[in-house]
Amino acid sequence: VNIPVLPKFSPRTPEEQYAAIERKLIRREAKIGGKLFGPLPKGHDRQFFCLDEHTWVWHENWTDKNGQRHTLTTRYEIRPEGILKVQNGRYQQLTRNEVKNLLKAAELYQDRVFADYDRMLQHAA
């Protein structure tokens, strides 16, 4: 999985090591998140993940019928005054439906990711 917002680099300090582990886990979560919204058409790749406590990211790329690659990254910023959607540097307020859908997706993401981590722990014991 190649997520542009999560660049890969070789960690040196403990902080960098933790950051590298977190990125690894986020990549795993992004795969789980990408499956929350049903099956994808062939050639599509989708990730949905929680970047930090106030940022959710939807990343999708696909190849069109002419073989051209497309990428769309949508960032949802959770601010006290409301939720903003950022696409190509353009900020938009979310509609009521979008807010409902985002909250539902985030709750489902939490359930699936926590279940995945619980399985990791069970198998580690």
Place this chain on the structure above:
Amino acid sequence: MTTFNFPSLPGFGSSPEKRFAPEIISFAFYGRKPKIAGAVAKLRIVANSNPGIEVAPAPAPAPPAEPQLSLEEIQRREQIRMAVTGNDFLAPALQNDTSHADWMAKLDMMAGEDKLSELRRIVDEETDREYPRAA
């Protein structure tokens, strides 16, 4: 580094012997889980207090507005229509209009001739001169 065997998970397509380091498991529990729980809680609070903008249904297309014409413009159009069709139902309103009389003279001169386009051109020229259009 101590590793352990991790069984394959449905849907991940990973190898059955995928290995995870303990620090990864530890970070998943003490790093990611609280962060995700906090993010979802924050999202829930903001979503409840700011539920997003209301999108009104698209309005039905408005019928084309009736043009607000000046009396001069109405007369000008009617004179053109009248010159072409010969239906002079605005004649009483125009009877004191000297330009109208001039037109009538021109129309009389052209009576019987099949020069509709010429007639239109003359009417337009006269009308534009008598009733200049707004810039």
